[in-house]
Amino acid sequence: MADMLSTTAAAPAVIRRADYRAPDWLIPDIALDFDLDPALTRVEATLSVTRNGDHDRPLRLDGDGLVPLAVKVDGRTLEEAEWHLEAGALIIPLSGDSHRIETLVELAPQSNSKLMGLYASGGLLCTQCEAEGFRRITFFPDRPDVLSRYSVRMSADKARFPILLANGDPIEQADLPDGRHSALWNDPFPKPCYLFALVAGDLACNADSFVTMSGREVQLGIWVKEADLPRTAHAMKALKDSMAWDERVYGREYDLDVFNIVAVADFNFGAMENKGLNIFNSRYILADPETATDIDYDGVEGVVAHEYFHNWSGNRVTCRDWFQLSLKEGFTVFRDQNFSADMGSHAVKRIEDVRILRAAQFQEDSGPLAHPIRPESYMEISNFYTATIYNKGAEVIRMMALMLGAERFRAGSDLYFDRHDGEAATCEDFVAAMEEGGQIDLGQFRRWYEQAGTPHVRALLSHDPVAQSVELTLEQTVPATPGQPDKQPMAIPLRTALFDPATGQHHGDELLMLTEPKQSFTFTGFAAAPVLSINRGFSAPVIVETNRSQADLAFLSAHDDDPFARYEAMQQLMVNVLIGRIAGQDTDDGAVIDAIRNTLTDPALDPAFVAETIRLPSEAYLGDQMKIVDPDAIHAARDALQTKIGAELMPLWRDIHAKTKANAFSISSAAKGARKLRNAALHYLVASGAQDGPAIAFGQFSEADNMTERQAALGTLANGSSPEREAALDIFYNRYSADALTLDKWFQTQAFALHPDAVEQVQALGQHKDFTLANPNRVRSLYGAFAGNQWAFHHGSGKGYALVADCIIALDKLNPQTAARLVPPLGRWKRFDEGRAALMRAQLQRILAQPGLSKDVTEQASKSLE
Structure with missing residues (x-):
């Protein structure tokens, strides 16, 4: 490892939380003037700067790839000797305590493949500034604790860019000579530069309005390409629902007169909460039955809500530094999860959220990239937009809410917002507000912010x-x-209940606080041994091991009145059988089949909950239960159990599949639940090996009036090798090849397929004429999905590892952020046999040996080898 690193460039500098120092200079106001053109954009910036404290340090304005064409101080143009560049930053010695600084730079948005700063996407010009993209637009102290009021003027060719949008409220528009026009926007609320946004292009608007609880009317707009306008209705409904929910649940009202959303095709993230102008990856805005699954509909609703909720938990109260990222993200994920639960099924939403946590964050916590939700250091901040920051951060907030109760948690959140409105705050500020407002001691609880690991x-x-x-x-x-x-x-x-096996009832739900390495709790009044239900509702993000028998788990899977605990019991029942078989034991699967039969025939259960409960644990989750992961043994055991469940319950699967066929599409909870259960039945029916299985799946694929059933059928067929598989893939491609978001599903379905030739198929898809490294969605749909396909990615030959490493190396030259997100699956080498471990290490070393490797990928790959 040392030899390999010595042949590469020096490791990037490490930024440490302990080294935080308040900014030397503050920027109360900034005026930006953009002369927009994809090939050459000129940016004039006027900054009012004030010295912060008693010091003589110069003004340092961060820059990345910028060259100042002019630098002025208080109206005087400086000679080149009066300023200099240092690691990209503009350094200006200043004698007084307040000045006006003017700079002029030129940008080439159409050449910006990193998609950070100002870039071109599908005929639009747009920005992405979080975390450190603003320094690619103009010279500025690019840190979240410098809050400024922004005035933004844009001018552009009117025919090419008829719509000019920025943060805040519109002030004026004007026509200019030579077919150009201009627009002026003003944001009265001080904000950090990472929340700056600008969009210019030929866009159509889904316009609506919302009346706040104080009676103000806010103009709403969702801006997309004209052809996509019909697919924005669901996003608009989600926006209005989230505005009403935030008023009702948190008492938070929107503060500007305008709220705009723009959908763009090329985006590194899901969306961005820029003040008053949210910029979205188009996959989280566009939805209709023909192209969007129920998961897509839920994703649109959840992400729209998440970005809107940031208006308070992130914008009005922002982060002091990037180590506090979970302050805004963890809290806002918690808020959007609760919103989505209120809009649909609390039980199903909780199961979905925990599944994501276990699949992404638990793996992160057990690997070389583990970090606390408030990290202590980083090389590249974009690498810390992780499941730990977001999802575990949300679980930490959820635990506080549980311990405080609804009323005291609301008091704590009100205190937090009121105390820190307009400030850059810390995680400690949030916890302190919860302690004071909730009247609770959270001293020991703070360790959740400090310690990594599950x-x-x-x-x-x-x-x-x-x-x-x-x-x-x-x-x-x-x-x-x-x-x-x-x-x-x-x-x-830990929410806990003890069930009487004779009556199926428990003596009450209790919240037990485990604070010591070992504690005992005594309960009286149990003539017979009760059955333990623990971590109900997944009250803590922990891994629980119990001495419960298969009979106990079967009992809970039928009687537990906590939906998550009931689901968990069924999953553990399955895990025990599968892990036993992987270990070569002859475990009895009768209890699993009986529990599934009982669940399917219980008329009191929500179909969506039933569908979640009866699905087998994923191959990756089974691997997480093993000291050394054996992908082939896991796949064989899971496939065999799936086949047996399908065969033994065949009449039920056929009956459910027929009875849940919809007459007309709806996104009601009942309709979505019916589709989810129908797709689960189809999956088991085909897995049984029934001769007519592929034909039934192809029939659903052909007859479906919605993408949910169509893609589920395609995915089921993709696992096999039938003629129907190839026919369905061809039909899907020909039908949707012109729709980029839907074509992503075609790539993703094949990358996820549990097919013996999956590696070769992904390799071929990487050469497909419709594949491109330039679009992050397309990269994620193929290589990101493939890296999550445990059986295929971990092919014993190592060719899956080489395939992903090849992608990382090529992509790093274009878009380091997206490339870095593909590294972690290679970093789990310690969990696998020595043969696979050596192959993964070799690919990480090959990545690190590349000349000119970005610090994004360098950090991920080097840490993954430790």
Whole structure:
């Protein structure tokens, strides 16, 4: 490892939280003047600067790839000797305490393949500035604790760019000579530069309005290409629903007169919460039954809400520094999760959220890239937009909300917003507000912000028939993670209930606080041994091990009144059988089949919940239960159980598939639940090996009036090798080849397929005429999906690793952020056998040996080898 690193460029500098220092200069106001053109854009910036504190340090304005064409101080043009560039930044010595600084730079948006700063996308000019993209637009102290009021003037060719949008409210528009026009926008609320936004292009608007709780009318606009306008209705409804929800639940009202959203095709993230002008990846705005699945509809609703909620949890109160990223992201994910639950099914939403947490964040926590939700250091901040920051951050907020209760949590959040409105705050500020407003001591709980790793909780229940009591003994351990070999006990809230197996009832739901390495809790009044239901609702993001029997789990899968705990019992029932078989044991699967049959025939259950409960744990999740992952054994065991479930319950699958066929498309919860259950039935029916399975799947594919059923059928067929598979793939491609977002599904379905030739198929798709490295969505749909296909990616030959490494190396030259996000699957080499581990390490070393490697990929790959 040392030899390999010595042949490459020096490692990027490490930024540490402990080194934080308040800004030397503040920028109360900034005026920007853009002369927009894809080939050559000129940006004039006028900054009012004030010295912050008693010091004589010069003004430092960050820049990335910028060359100043002019620099003025208080109206006087400086000679080149009066300023200099240092690591891209513009350094200007200043004697006074306040000045007016003017700079002029030129940009080439159409050449900006990094998609950070000002860039071109599908005929539009747009920006992305989080985390450090503003320095690619103009010289500025590019840090979140410098808050400024922005005035933005844009001029452009009117025919080519008829719409000119920026943050805040529109002030004036004017026609100019030579077919050009201009627009002036003003944002009265001080904001950090990462929230700056600008969009210019030929766009159509879905216009609407919303009346706030104080009676103000806000003009709403969703801006897209003219042809996409019919696909924006769902996003507009989600926006209005989220505005009303934030008023009702948090008392937070929108503050500007205008709220705009723009959808762009090329975007590194899902969306961006720029003040008053949210810029979205088009996949989270456009939806109709023909092209969007129910998951897509839910994604649009959730992401629109997430970015809107940032207006308060992120914009009005922002981050002091990037180490506090979870302050805005974790809190806002928690808010959007609760919103989505209120809009649909609380039970199903909780199951979905935990599945994502386990698939992404638990793996992150157990690997070389593990970090606390408030990291201590980084090389490249874009690498810390992680599941830990977002999803685990949300779970930490959820635990606080559980411990405080709804009323005190609202009091704490009100105090936080009121106390820090217009400020750049820290995670500690949030916790302190919760302590004061919620009247609770969160001293030990702060360790969730400081310690990485997923806590393991061992729960042992013992019954004393003479004393008619039970003792629940809980032990916690937090595994060592990079840089943190020794851990302190966490404060872990565990919702718990003890069920009487005779009556199917429990004695009440209790919140137990595990704060010591080992604690015991005694309960009386149990003549018979009860059945333990623990971590109900997934009250803490921990891994729980119990001494519950298969009979106990089967009981809970039928009787637990907490939906998540009921789902969890069924999943554990399946996991126990599958892990036993992977280990070569002859485990009995009868309890699993009976539990699925009972769930399918329970008329009281929501179909969407049933569909979630009966699905087998993923191959990746099964791998997480093993010390050394065996992808082939996992696949074989899971495939065999799936086949048996399909065959033994065949009449039920056929009946459900027929009865849940919809007459007309609807996105109601009932309709979505019916589709989810129908697709689950189809999956098991085909997995059974029934001769007519592929024909039934092809029939659903052909007859579907919605993308949810069409893609599910395609995905089911893609796992096999039938003639129907090839026919469906051809039909889908020919039908949607002109629609980029829907064609992403075609690539993704094949990359996820559990097909013996998946590696070769992905390799061929990488050479397909419709594949491009220039679009992040297309890269994620193929290589991102493939890296999540455990059986295919971890092919024993290592060719899957080489395929992804090839993509990373090529993509790094265009878009380092997207390339870096493909590295972590290679970094899990310690979890696999030595043969696969050596192959993964070799690819990481090959990546690191590339000349000119970005710091984004360098950080991920070097840490992955540690």
